[in-house]
Amino acid sequence: MRPSAVRLLNILVPIKSSQHALGRAVDYAVKIRVNPEQTGIDLNVKHSMNPFDEIAVEEAVRMRERLKDAVKSIKVVTIGPPKSAETLRTALAMGADSAIHVEIPESAPSPEPLGVAKTLKALIERQKEGVDVVILGKQAIDDDAGQTGQMLAGLMGWSQATFASKVEVNPEQKVANITREIDGGLEELRCKLPVIITTDLRQVQLFNHRICQEPRYASLPNIMKAKKKPVEKLTAAELGVDITPRLETIKVTEPPKRVGGGKVANVDELLAKLKEAGITGKRA
Amino acid sequence: MLRAQISQLNRVLARSYATAAPPHALVFLEHRQGDLDSASLSALTAASQLGGQVTGLVVGSPEEVPSVVEKAKRLNGLNTLLHCASPQYSTPLPETVSPLLEKLLSQDSPFTHVVSAHSSSAKSILPRVAAKLDVPAVSDITSLEHDAASGSTTFTRPIYAGNAISTVRASSSIPIKFFTVRSTAFAAAVEGDAAESEVKALDSVEVSDVPTEHISTSLTKSDRPDLGVASRVVSGGRALKNAETFQATLYPLADALGAAVGASRAAVDAGYADNSLQVGQTGKVVAPELYMALGISGAIQHLAGMKDSKLIVAVNKDPDAPIFQVADVGLVADLFEVVPELVEKLKQ
Numbered sequence: 001m002r003p004s005a006v007r008l009l010n011i012l013v014p015i016k017s018s019q020h021a022l023g024r025a026v027d028y029a030v031k032i033r034v035n036p037e038q039t040g041i042d043l044n045v046k047h048s049m050n051p052f053d054e055i056a057v058e059e060a061v062r063m064r065e066r067l068k069d070a071v072k073s074i075k076v077v078t079i080g081p082p083k084s085a086e087t088l089r090t091a092l093a094m095g096a097d098s099a100i101h102v103e104i105p106e107s108a109p110s111p112e113p114l115g116v117a118k119t120l121k122a123l124i125e126r127q128k129e130g131v132d133v134v135i136l137g138k139q140a141i142d143d144d145a146g147q148t149g150q151m152l153a154g155l156m157g158w159s160q161a162t163f164a165s166k167v168e169v170n171p172e173q174k175v176a177n178i179t180r181e182i183d184g185g186l187e188e189l190r191c192k193l194p195v196i197i198t199t200d201l202r203q204v205q206l207f208n209h210r211i212c213q214e215p216r217y218a219s220l221p222n223i224m225k226a227k228k229k230p231v232e233k234l235t236a237a238e239l240g241v242d243i244t245p246r247l248e249t250i251k252v253t254e255p256p257k258r259v260g261g262g263k264v265a266n267v268d269e270l271l272a273k274l275k276e277a278g279i280t281g282k283r284a
Numbered sequence: 285m286l287r288a289q290i291s292q293l294n295r296v297l298a299r300s301y302a303t304a305a306p307p308h309a310l311v312f313l314e315h316r317q318g319d320l321d322s323a324s325l326s327a328l329t330a331a332s333q334l335g336g337q338v339t340g341l342v343v344g345s346p347e348e349v350p351s352v353v354e355k356a357k358r359l360n361g362l363n364t365l366l367h368c369a370s371p372q373y374s375t376p377l378p379e380t381v382s383p384l385l386e387k388l389l390s391q392d393s394p395f396t397h398v399v400s401a402h403s404s405s406a407k408s409i410l411p412r413v414a415a416k417l418d419v420p421a422v423s424d425i426t427s428l429e430h431d432a433a434s435g436s437t438t439f440t441r442p443i444y445a446g447n448a449i450s451t452v453r454a455s456s457s458i459p460i461k462f463f464t465v466r467s468t469a470f471a472a473a474v475e476g477d478a479a480e481s482e483v484k485a486l487d488s489v490e491v492s493d494v495p496t497e498h499i500s501t502s503l504t505k506s507d508r509p510d511l512g513v514a515s516r517v518v519s520g521g522r523a524l525k526n527a528e529t530f531q532a533t534l535y536p537l538a539d540a541l542g543a544a545v546g547a548s549r550a551a552v553d554a555g556y557a558d559n560s561l562q563v564g565q566t567g568k569v570v571a572p573e574l575y576m577a578l579g580i581s582g583a584i585q586h587l588a589g590m591k592d593s594k595l596i597v598a599v600n601k602d603p604d605a606p607i608f609q610v611a612d613v614g615l616v617a618d619l620f621e622v623v624p625e626l627v628e629k630l631k632q
Binding site for chain 2: 031032034041112113114117139141142143144145146147148150151152153154155158159160161162163165177180181182183184185186187188189190191192195200245246247248249250251252253254255258259260261262263264265266267268269270271273274277279280281282
């Protein structure tokens with residue numbers, strides 16, 4: 001007898017194209033600059049996939065590697081200007097099957113998390129086969145808001161697991177066991193599918209402390225293959241959602257500059273500086 | 285004729301100004317093991333700065349809530365304290381707590397603002413509620429100003445890992461303004477001798493068929509102060525070599541200073557320190573009196589989590605490490621020689 005057919009999982013991974021400056025670890029040195037008009041930052045730098053979203057794509061691909069045929073589809077989606085299409089291709093090269101690009105004009109302001117969540121809800125409702133797992137990055141490194149996943153979970157009324165560092169999906173039972181990073185430690189949840197997961201930056205195997213969650217680099221053959229994968233283009237209007245920001249950005253400024261106070265020659269001088277600042281050893 | 289129209293317009297404007305709802309903040313007060321989280325106390329201070337009524341909300345299990353209420357009702361700046369107990373709230377899952385907040389905020393709600401710490405728990409719950417109420421939320425604010433006449437609130441918040449500061453305004457068209465508070469930017473509210481706040485119990489909103497089940501929580505135990513609120517932090521990076529060296533080197537210094545221990549992402553990723561000790565854009569944001577960075581190069585992401593510290597001390601072998609550009613006191617030396625000497629001399 002063949003085992004009873006398991007539910008095939010459809011995974012949706014929303015991604016965001018962000019400033020490259022703070023992205024990959026090799027590129028720490030690039031700093032963003034506030035524009036002279038104080039309306040935002042100088043956008044004349046390279047964009048790339050938000051690093052948390054890269055982890056989300058990686059997690060989806062690994063889920064398929066673990067669960068094999070139980071994962072039916074991995075669909076990536078982005079809401080952004082025409083050039084965000086590149087970010088979608090990167091995700092397709094990493095192993096996603098198809099993509100949706102909700103296009104907004106180059107000059108349009110970046111939608112707020114609530115607008116993004118509404119758009120994702122509309123997209124989920126359009127998926128004929130449904131969506132079982134949505135994996136998002138826990139925050140975008142440009143606006144640092146960290147709200148979209150939770151807002152989407154609220155709108156859908158679905159289970160949510162934020163700041164996940166470990167995800168185990170059981171397709172037969174339609175549940176996912178998820179370990180979350182919380183203030184002061186870890187928490188484990190069991191979520192019924194469909195579930196919204198937001199990924200933390202890493203997945204550390206607790207026993208051997210080995211990092212097992214680093215996004216793969218797309219190989220050239222995979223990049224070539226990705227060019228043939230389908231990308232559906234839509235607009236927010238076609239989805240019937242309003243993504244106009246409701247908060248008004250008045251200005252963007254440089255943070256106060258901190259200037260180093262110079263170096264000391266030895267431990268005694270260091271201790272003298274500490275003492276000057278009123279810092280001494282702990283009174284027992 | 286024209287003048288009449290203008291004066292009419294003025295009247296309309298004046299009237300709408302006069303009817304802008306006075307600010308009334310609901311502060312989500314978090315607690316652990318019977319004590320209020322200090323980050324929530326900072327959120328209360330931020331809420332008080334709106335200049336109106338402040339109501340606190342304590343949610344938890346029937347065992348915990350009474351003792352937390354005893355402490356919370358004496359907090360300065362709180363006019364009313366609401367509390368709600370249910371076994372369902374013993375670990376506050378967004379799926380179980382959101383319906384309570386939605387109910388509280390939807391029926392002729394007096395609340396104009398919903399405030400919490402930028403904690404892992406509140407960050408999970410509040411955006412879910414905001415979305416249900418169809419309002420945007422503002423994360424991790426460092427200052428705020430409420431204009432009572434127009435009913436708008438202006439916030440500042442760091443973006444791009446603290447490399448830019450954004451000033452955003454939530455106008456009166458957003459009836460309930462949700463925001464989370466960066467705790468290092470606001471002093472913690474304290475218990476006062478003044479009259480106690482009015483205490484009211486709320487009925488819980490029981491959720492049947494909760495899709496999420498809490499299995500377990502494991503907290504990193506430590507006798508040292510909590511990283512997020514410690515007045516001194518000793519932090520180590522990749523140069524610490526391994527978990528044993530990390531502990532053997534940093535812990536005696538932390539103990540000599542009465543400091544909390546932190547770590548860079550590199551040290552956490554390499555397994556030298558627990559995730560919960562990570563300082564930076566994706567970890568904790570700290571602003572202690574003293575921050576000692578040992579063997580930390582000072583990547584942008586790390587600086588995002590500590591550059592508001594009062595005094596930054598860096599010890600690094602590399603004289604060109606970026607950390608020296610922000611450190612008030614820098615020492616180019618081998619930390620394995622410096623730290624034991626420091627510990628020795630601090631004990632004298």
